Amino acid sequence: MSIKLIDNNKKAYFDYFIEDTYEAGVALVGCEVKSIRLGQVNIKDAFCTIKGNEIFVMNMHVKPYEKGSYYNVESKRPRKLLLHRREIDKLRGAVTQKSYTIVPTKIYFRQGLVKMEIALAKGKELHDKRKSIAEKEVKREIQRTIKQYNS
Secondary structure, three states: OOEEEEEEOHHHHHHEEEEEEEEEEEOOOOOHHHHHHOOOEEOOOOEEEEEOOEEEEEOOEEOOOOOOOOOOOOOOOOEEEEOOHHHHHHHHHHHHHOOOEEEEEEEEEEOOEEEEEEEEEEEOOHHHHHHHHHHHHHHHHHHHHHHHHHO
16 A cells, blocks of 8 residues: 555654544545646644544644635535544544544555545643653763764
8 A cells, every 4th residue: 555645644643642633534525636746735733523423623724725726615615524423423432532632643555545644633732741841852862872882
């Protein structure tokens, strides 16, 4: 299976504890696929919401395709995600009962179709973020020491 990564939401990994991930298809219209294929998409500020029995990704920016005409749609419109009913029910239960949130982490092509990896996540407190930064700095320092020692 060939996977072509389009965009990665690094901010989600910094701001949230990622508990579980799901792969969802994205319902797109017009020239949005062409624009995404060119990498003109941003999921940094995006989030997911459940309305009825459907799940939508909100605030995902897809730049309008330059060569498209009247087929272009609004760049930050809500886009439906395609998941199985039992997955949507599981996400709804976690969001309502346990105060989780759903954030998109990656958008990619799999076998020619646009897929999005969404994650069930819990927000980090400020001290958790500081701890993450400290751990990254320690790992970076260890790598530098190893590199100096080997050369």
